[in-house]
Amino acid sequence: MSTNNSVLVLKVGGALLQCEMGMARLMDTAAAMLANGQQVLMVHGGGCLVDEQLAANGMETVKLEGLRVTPPEQMPIIAGALAGTSNKILQGAATKAGIVSVGMSLADGNTVSAKIKDERLGLVGEVTPKDGAYLKFILAQGWMPICSSIAMMDDGQMLNVNADQAATALAKLVGGKLVLLSDVSGVLDGKGQLIRSLNGKQIADLVKQGVIEKGMKVKVEAALEVAQWMGQAVQVASWRDASQLIALAKGEAVGTQIQP
Numbered sequence: 001m002s003t004n005n006s007v008l009v010l011k012v013g014g015a016l017l018q019c020e021m022g023m024a025r026l027m028d029t030a031a032a033m034l035a036n037g038q039q040v041l042m043v044h045g046g047g048c049l050v051d052e053q054l055a056a057n058g059m060e061t062v063k064l065e066g067l068r069v070t071p072p073e074q075m076p077i078i079a080g081a082l083a084g085t086s087n088k089i090l091q092g093a094a095t096k097a098g099i100v101s102v103g104m105s106l107a108d109g110n111t112v113s114a115k116i117k118d119e120r121l122g123l124v125g126e127v128t129p130k131d132g133a134y135l136k137f138i139l140a141q142g143w144m145p146i147c148s149s150i151a152m153m154d155d156g157q158m159l160n161v162n163a164d165q166a167a168t169a170l171a172k173l174v175g176g177k178l179v180l181l182s183d184v185s186g187v188l189d190g191k192g193q194l195i196r197s198l199n200g201k202q203i204a205d206l207v208k209q210g211v212i213e214k215g216m217k218v219k220v221e222a223a224l225e226v227a228q229w230m231g232q233a234v235q236v237a238s239w240r241d242a243s244q245l246i247a248l249a250k251g252e253a254v255g256t257q258i259q260p
């Protein structure tokens with residue numbers, strides 16, 4: 001099991017929240033890591049829960065290159081689904097696994113700076129690292145922060161941040177090792193086969209060919225940014241795959257390695 005000093009930043013995608021067994025397995029893995037002295041920071045999405053909540057309120061989901069267009073009238077529902085329901089579902093699973101967690105969002109503790117990313121996307125945020133004191137305090141207690149991707153501007157306006165991009169900013173802030181866990185075993189090629197390793201040039205080619213698209217495009221670009229920042233590979237793997245979780249806990253490479 002990995003015992004290095006760096007923080008493990010685990011980002012989990014929203015589909016996990018609809019899989020009781022997946023959550024239990026992941027939290028058991030995290031509990032074992034924490035018991036071993038590994039600091040773990042969990043960052044989560046919840047895109048599918050947002051889709052459901054918007055539909056239940058008669059609202060439409062529009063995405064542009066993997067990012068949700070966020071009109072002001074949708075913000076309360078999106079914040080409720082991400083900072084509320086998704087965050088608390090995960091906290092419940094963590095608690096059940098014996099983990100002491102702190103549910104939080106990007107808006108807490110002066111952790112990041114947030115601004116509007118692109119006017120065409122509405123209230124979608126772009127965040128940069130600001131102050132790591134709050135997170136470091138939580139981590140130093142052996143507790144696990146569980147962070148949603150709702151951020152806030154200086155004027156108090158809430159913003160919706162893509163959760164992979166949220167994880168990017170937090171990984172940079174704590175100088176952590178980033179692992180992006182999704183519902184697929186990693187980046188897949190045109191034939192559905194797992195690609196073990198990718199560099200920036202290969203990513204650009206696969207995006208151009210349309211092999212990497214939507215949420216995965218956002219994900220690999222976020223991964224590449226951190227890989228280059230940290231000078232070490234970022235992993236894209238699956239929370240679904242029990243063997244990948246075991247390998248991850250041992251500090252082994254899993255899924256796709258996004259190379260700096």
Ligand SMILES: Nc1ncnc2c1ncn2[C@@H]1O[C@H](COP(=O)(O)OP(=O)(O)O)[C@@H](O)[C@H]1O
Pocket residue numbers: 012013014015045047164181182183184186187188189211212213214215216217219
């Ligand atoms: N080349 C690819 N390899 C794997 N998944 C891909 C690829 N291109 C697009 N995708 C899609 O990206 C999804 C993962 O991105 P996303 O839905 O944002 O995940 P998450 O919610 O876990 O962050 C996959 O479920 C798949 O539908």
Ligand SMILES: CC(=O)N[C@@H](CCC(=O)OP(=O)(O)O)C(=O)O
Pocket residue numbers: 012013014015044045046047048050066067068078082124125149160161162163164215
């Ligand atoms: C701006 C933007 O796209 N925000 C995302 C935030 C949640 C997310 O990223 O969830 P997943 O990790 O499950 O995809 C959204 O509203 O869906």
